[in-house]
Amino acid sequence: MVVGQIDRSFETGFGRYELQRFPINKKETLKAWDAADEYLLRHLAENDLLEENTTLLIINDGFGGLSIPLGRYRPAVMIDSYLSMQSILMNAQKNNIDEMLMTLGNSLELPEQITGEKVDIVLIKLPKSLAMLADQLHRIRPVLDSSTVIVAAGMTKNIHMSTMAMFEKIIGKTKTSHARKKARLVFSDFDDGLTAGENPYPDSFTLPYKLDDIDIEISNHAAVFSQDRLDIGARFFIENLPVSDRYRTIVDLGCGNGILGLMAAIKNPAARLIFTDESYMAVESAISNFVSIFDDTREAEFLQTDCLQGVERDSVSLILCNPPFHQNHAITDNIAWQMFSESRDVLEPDGELWVVANRHLAYHAKLKQIFGHCEVVASNKKFVIYKVTKKSR
Ligand SMILES: C[S@@+](CC[C@H](N)C(=O)[O-])C[C@H]1O[C@@H](n2cnc3c(N)ncnc32)[C@H](O)[C@@H]1O
Incomplete structure (x- = not known):
């Protein structure tokens, strides 16, 4: 020791x-x-x-x-x-x-x-x-x-x-x-005679939103966060997603099935999307959902990586993040902290990071420490959406 x-x-x-x-x-x-x-x-x-x-x-x-x-x-x-x-x-x-x-x-x-x-x-x-x-x-x-x-x-x-x-x-x-x-x-003990049935994964659920009057199905591999339903934090975030012509590149950081990036892409039709997650199944689910909605009409990049490794510095207009609070079975805020710090590096001047989080997590203080300020753009009984902007140097 x-x-x-x-x-x-x-x-x-x-x-x-x-x-x-x-x-x-x-x-x-x-x-x-x-x-x-x-x-x-x-x-x-x-x-x-x-x-x-x-x-x-x-x-x-x-x-x-x-x-x-x-x-x-x-x-x-x-x-x-x-x-x-x-x-x-x-x-x-x-x-x-x-x-x-x-x-x-x-x-x-x-x-x-x-x-x-x-x-x-x-x-x-x-x-x-x-x-x-x-x-x-x-x-x-x-x-x-x-x-x-x-x-x-x-x-x-x-x-x-x-x-x-x-x-x-x-x-x-x-x-x-x-x-x-x-x-x-x-x-x-392996039982050869057992009728184990089919692997039910990937499975899917229907979003409570439509695109051109058509239901949106979200497909999920088994390891994906909130794999059987829309997470309530993500839902609150979707209802408050920002829209602007300024957003040329949008990153869905810790994308899971890609739900935040997909909805941001629909609301910001000119933006280029980047999806990142450390889970192989998450990235594969995000790819499949993006292709099923946009086919080859939209450009996107998908990275299985640690937070924002592989994303160019000073290149991103908007980052959307619903941070993880677990690593394997351990509860930790290390990853959220790393995601916020790396966001500062990859955002372009005046680029924005939007974060949804449970009220009891003290992300406000962390974001303020990294960006020098932090604005609450929306909140309900359970969740808060924070916005920080990278100041021009
Ligand atoms: C709370 S979930 C959010 C998923 C999705 N954005 C949503 O809102 O439904 C957090 C995601 O962060 C991913 N994650 C955890 N650690 C990561 C890391 N070091 N780098 C990138 N993604 C990570 C997890 O795999 C998970 O998909």
Whole structure:
């Protein structure tokens, strides 16, 4: 343990590794692994489950807590998050693990496209949403057989009856371990005879708005924020979206299914749109929704990235943001803070950042600190919409 600094040294049954979260934050207070990673690795080591030629699939590794210690087994890794992917690549380099030994795939690839064969062991870090778990269990079914060992891990507070029921419904008989440091393992036995049904994702809902008198359908992959309905904060934002000829480039920052950018594009017909999100499924949903509304009549750019990385400095007229307050399962305002600071960099002089947020989140103070002022443009009992402008130098 290093005093005054976050502990980066991860001791496992597979060796000791230095792990850090991406993006690197000098004031980081969170480790790059959790008790569920520790428990899972301990279970694998104590039961001697891995051999040289084991085909290993790892799903939702957070920051390399599983892929790095298990790197020598040439794992296939399925990941939705850009930050997780970058963490794994960064930690592989720091620990002299040849990243070429791993096969990194995104959350929409089918596991056999990544592994190329049946899998001996599947390790799953339980995702935040039940929808994402359902999607992932449906996706892995084709690479399972009755000899596949399937172990999931998560913090006890995030493992519910509904989690167990989802495994039982899609994979087969399922049980949990006892708790260790507030984490649990979930063991599921593949049942070949089970009728698991079709993967219901992506699914869609109809917006309470029309375009040229036609309903607008919004399609969502499983990991997308508010995947089954319009978020009430987003709805309040849409009702107050700004319209101006000055907006030449509009960014939907943390776009999810792209709903804010889509509505802004409809209201500002001359603007060019940029959508960014760190989730692969979010960006793919935003692309599909944009194409379904505008086909090839409008120009847009879609970036799976960290906040605004990849967007040119001083180039954007308007940024719309409904900031996240979670990273994986942890509640944090670090990302909102990063989004606001980077907005200042990419906005052109007199460019505007509009933010919708729950009243109880103290974003007003943050925005004022970064931009020197902050205006409330609308508010209701639950939400506030803030506007800040980048002052000309
Ligand atoms: C509260 S949701 C808003 C989604 C959508 N804009 C809406 O209003 O329905 C926040 C979004 O930020 C994304 N996000 C989280 N961390 C991010 C990061 N570091 N860079 C880019 N997007 C991020 C999440 O994946 C999520 O889609």
